[in-house]
Amino acid sequence: MAYTYSYFVKVAQNNDGKYSSWLILEDLNLHLYVSSVDGLRKYSAYDLSLLAEAPSISPSYQNYLWGDDNYIYTVKQGNSSGMVMKYQKADLALVASSSYIPGTSAYGLWGDDNYIYEANVGYPNHIFRLNKLDLSYVDSLNIACVGGIWGDAEYIYALGGDTDSTLSKIDKATFTLVGSVSLAPSGTKGYSICGDTSFLYVAVFNHSTNRAYLSKYWKSLEYIKSTSAYANNNRYAMEVSLSGADAYVVFAEETSLRLFTAIDLTFVGFRTGFGLIYGLSSDADYAYAGSSWTTGIYKYDIIQATLVSVEYPSDAMARVSSIRRIFHPGLYRMEVALGDLGFDWDVAEAAMKKITGAVKEPEVPPTVTPTVPQPTAVLTPEDWTKIIEKQKELGLLTTPSELPTVATKTTTPYTIPTPPSFEPAPSILETIILLPVKAVDIFWGLIKGIFGK
Amino acid sequence: MARSVSSTYLAAQQAASKTPYFKLLFKHNVSTVNLSTDGTYGNRILLIDHIEEPYNDYATIIFRNKDRDIPQLKGYWVEIGYGYVTGAGNEYLGDGTNEPAPPRLWVKHQQTVSAGGKLWELLELEGMWVKLRETLIRLGNPPLYTASYTTDTIYTIIGYILAEVDPAMTLAALVEDDGIIDNLQPQFDINSQPFEYADAIIYRLLNMTASYLRASDDLGWEIKYPQESDPTDLTFYSGQAPYFYEYIERRNVLLPNHIIVFGNEGEDGLWASYLSGEARNQSEIDGYADVIRLVLSGSLTQQSDVDARAAALLARARFEQLAGRMVAPNDSRLELYDNIAIVDTKGL
Numbered sequence: 183m184a185y186t187y188s189y190f191v192k193v194a195q196n197n198d199g200k201y202s203s204w205l206i207l208e209d210l211n212l213h214l215y216v217s218s219v220d221g222l223r224k225y226s227a228y229d230l231s232l233l234a235e236a237p238s239i240s241p242s243y244q245n246y247l248w249g250d251d252n253y254i255y256t257v258k259q260g261n262s263s264g265m266v267m268k269y270q271k272a273d274l275a276l277v278a279s280s281s282y283i284p285g286t287s288a289y290g291l292w293g294d295d296n297y298i299y300e301a302n303v304g305y306p307n308h309i310f311r312l313n314k315l316d317l318s319y320v321d322s323l324n325i326a327c328v329g330g331i332w333g334d335a336e337y338i339y340a341l342g343g344d345t346d347s348t349l350s351k352i353d354k355a356t357f358t359l360v361g362s363v364s365l366a367p368s369g370t371k372g373y374s375i376c377g378d379t380s381f382l383y384v385a386v387f388n389h390s391t392n393r394a395y396l397s398k399y400w401k402s403l404e405y406i407k408s409t410s411a412y413a414n415n416n417r418y419a420m421e422v423s424l425s426g427a428d429a430y431v432v433f434a435e436e437t438s439l440r441l442f443t444a445i446d447l448t449f450v451g452f453r454t455g456f457g458l459i460y461g462l463s464s465d466a467d468y469a470y471a472g473s474s475w476t477t478g479i480y481k482y483d484i485i486q487a488t489l490v491s492v493e494y495p496s497d498a499m500a501r502v503s504s505i506r507r508i509f510h511p512g513l514y515r516m517e518v519a520l521g522d523l524g525f526d527w528d529v530a531e532a533a534m535k536k537i538t539g540a541v542k543e544p545e546v547p548p549t550v551t552p553t554v555p556q557p558t559a560v561l562t563p564e565d566w567t568k569i570i571e572k573q574k575e576l577g578l579l580t581t582p583s584e585l586p587t588v589a590t591k592t593t594t595p596y597t598i599p600t601p602p603s604f605e606p607a608p609s610i611l612e613t614i615i616l617l618p619v620k621a622v623d624i625f626w627g628l629i630k631g632i633f634g635k
Numbered sequence: 636m637a638r639s640v641s642s643t644y645l646a647a648q649q650a651a652s653k654t655p656y657f658k659l660l661f662k663h664n665v666s667t668v669n670l671s672t673d674g675t676y677g678n679r680i681l682l683i684d685h686i687e688e689p690y691n692d693y694a695t696i697i698f699r700n701k702d703r704d705i706p707q708l709k710g711y712w713v714e715i716g717y718g719y720v721t722g723a724g725n726e727y728l729g730d731g732t733n734e735p736a737p738p739r740l741w742v743k744h745q746q747t748v749s750a751g752g753k754l755w756e757l758l759e760l761e762g763m764w765v766k767l768r769e770t771l772i773r774l775g776n777p778p779l780y781t782a783s784y785t786t787d788t789i790y791t792i793i794g795y796i797l798a799e800v801d802p803a804m805t806l807a808a809l810v811e812d813d814g815i816i817d818n819l820q821p822q823f824d825i826n827s828q829p830f831e832y833a834d835a836i837i838y839r840l841l842n843m844t845a846s847y848l849r850a851s852d853d854l855g856w857e858i859k860y861p862q863e864s865d866p867t868d869l870t871f872y873s874g875q876a877p878y879f880y881e882y883i884e885r886r887n888v889l890l891p892n893h894i895i896v897f898g899n900e901g902e903d904g905l906w907a908s909y910l911s912g913e914a915r916n917q918s919e920i921d922g923y924a925d926v927i928r929l930v931l932s933g934s935l936t937q938q939s940d941v942d943a944r945a946a947a948l949l950a951r952a953r954f955e956q957l958a959g960r961m962v963a964p965n966d967s968r969l970e971l972y973d974n975i976a977i978v979d980t981k982g983l
């Protein structure tokens with residue numbers, strides 16, 4: 183089938199007037215959690231209807247999100263300090279909160295079975311490690327991280343920022359820095375990171391040229407490649423998310439959503455003209471994003487395939503010129519001609535239909551002379567057997583070589599029958615006196631005996 | 636514009652499983668024979684095969700007649716009420732809601748068929764155009780019945796002709812005006828040679844225009860003027876209702892693609908001051924060759940009329956080429972000269 187493809191087609195929205203700063207899909211992609219200055223909210227991922235809400239705690243706002251099976255974690259930040267907060271997923275009831283974490287701003291949040299990791303910038307530039315149960319302070323690692331963190335079972339990957347254009351790798355077991363590289367392309371700083379089993383995908387921005395890129399790394403921090411540069415006024419709305427069972431990477435920058443293949447960052451498609459995109463998450467089929475434009479959240483069909491339609495007739499002057507309506511029980515249909523002045527079947531059309539076998543009901547009875555079945559006039563071995571039996575009854579059996587050749591009209595290709603092989607005459611024949619007969623008498627006797635008069 | 640049918644009619648028509656219904660009231664003077672699906676004799680309908688063409692319309696209807704009780708119908712007329720058993724009951728064309736009914740058909744031949752142990756009644760019906768074909772026009776005085784028009788428009792003359800038919804037919808008010816049919820007052824003679832029939836006279840008149848004549852119910856006719864700008868009346872789809880089963884698109888080289896009309900032959904017929912008007916389809920000429928048709932229309936004395944005649948003939952040439960054929964489930968809304976679209980989403 184032939185298709186046309188559209189990208190990031192809006193399929194649902196909730197313009198509830200709420201801002202968003204971070205989005206994550208949770209609960210088997212059934213629910214969408216959103217943090218912002220307006221607090222923490224929970225939406226149905228199906229239609230973006232609001233399911234629960236936890237108001238923001240003044241004067242701070244909430245940013246970043248991470249979730250486990252039962253809880254959602256966010257950072258309340260402001261006034262040169264931050265606080266990690268823990269909510270029940272079901273109703274967004276506040277369960278626990280950490281002590282105030284000093285620093286200018288939070289720039290990332292991640293977790294595992296035991297800890298919550300919060301990246302903070304200011305003083306000190308640390309990634310803080312908190313006990314997941316009660317959010318009590320455990321320890322911290324002194325690296326600047328202003329672009330976000332993402333982790334797997336063994337490592338945390340952290341992005342440096344304005345003062346540190348690096349990608350760092352932290353061993354979770356020892357909570358120590360095990361490697362770092364400068365971000366590529368040269369001169370860029372990281373703003374968002376995600377990964378799959380083998381690779382990291384990083385949204386980076388060059389402040390000198392105001393260009394945004396999507397870069398790909400091995401988890402060993404070996405650089406693989408970057409996309410083309412995209413003009414972006416001021417590192418606005420840099421987000422990255424995996425989609426399509428990790429086959430695609432969604433890259434949000436400023437007011438555009440762009441889609442790349444995960445394997446080699448080949449550009450697939452994009453849509454632009456959104457408001458500044460704050461917050462991005464995606465599953466196999468849909469991307470979810472917040473927007474400063476209408477202060478709502480949106481759901482986009484990432485790749486929408488539409489069957490190619492062809493419209494006929496190609497001549498705009500063609501009109502219905504003939505209609506044939508046919509009804510008989512079981513059939514109620516019409517044949518319509520466009521143009522022309524009647525139903526004269528075109529020769530080529532009829533030939534085509536004959537080839538395709540599409541002729542269902544010929545308009546006229548067939549004009550060819552039908553083949554009338556004719557009785558077969560060729561004697562078959564079965565016929566021969568009957569003849570012989572009759573011959574026996576009549577006592578006319580002679581040697582096979584004297585059997586007459588049956589000369590009859592044939593209407594099908596004549597096939598010479600295979601003469602039967604004869605056993606020696608049965609003993610009873612030895613007692614029969616063979617009369618002197620002519621061959622023609624034998625023949626007619628046979629015929630009369632078999633077929634009657 | 637396609638017929639208007641009710642929502643219940645349309646729903647029944649487009650349903651995956653539908654029950655057809657036919658209103659077949661055969662009428663003659665005050666006599667009516669009801670052979671509808673639910674008519675006097677029960678459902679006897681074995682076949683309806685009804686064809687409407689620009690200059691012809693006819694039908695064949697076969698009934699079961701085991702009881703030999705279907706009466707003589709020769710000369711009766713019927714307007715076939717195509718319909719369905721709908722959520723609102725039996726709905727059919729011509730029932731007052733679903734309008735109009737198809738054009739009238741007259742029973743011209745009635746066959747009683749006894750074969751294979753069966754008894755059938757087969758009706759051969761002919762329609763409005765055939766009625767015109769049978770009608771000699773006697774607008775002038777006997778014995779020659781010649782008539783001549785110089786101050787009547789084509790539309791008006793067609794109206795005169797239709798009124799001569801028995802029973803008298805009517806021409807609806809002009810809606811689709813091609814700018815010729817109700818403006819041009821041709822020098823038009825009737826019966827100047829052998830006696831002329833209504834259909835031939837109307838055909839001559841229509842060929843001066845870019846318009847066509849469509850039969851309607853109640854002995855009515857209306858003028859149809861196809862234009863490129865016409866909106867689509869009905870759309871048929873390969874993947875959704877209303878469906879089509881088959882569609883064959885036929886792209887044609889337009890022949891002729893260049894019309895030259897000469898007018899004003901003069902009183903002496905010597906064409907000393909002739910006028911010429913041209914209409915051409917340049918893209919068709921570029922795509923194939925310049926194929927010219929020359930037309931002598933000596934009675935046209937205005938340049939605008941000559942130009943209009945050339946344009947009309949070119950339009951007719953384009954319209955009258957077979958451009959497509961469709962087989963689809965019956966859609967009673969469809970009428971002749973409707974502008975339909977076929978949306979096909981099949982293909983590799």
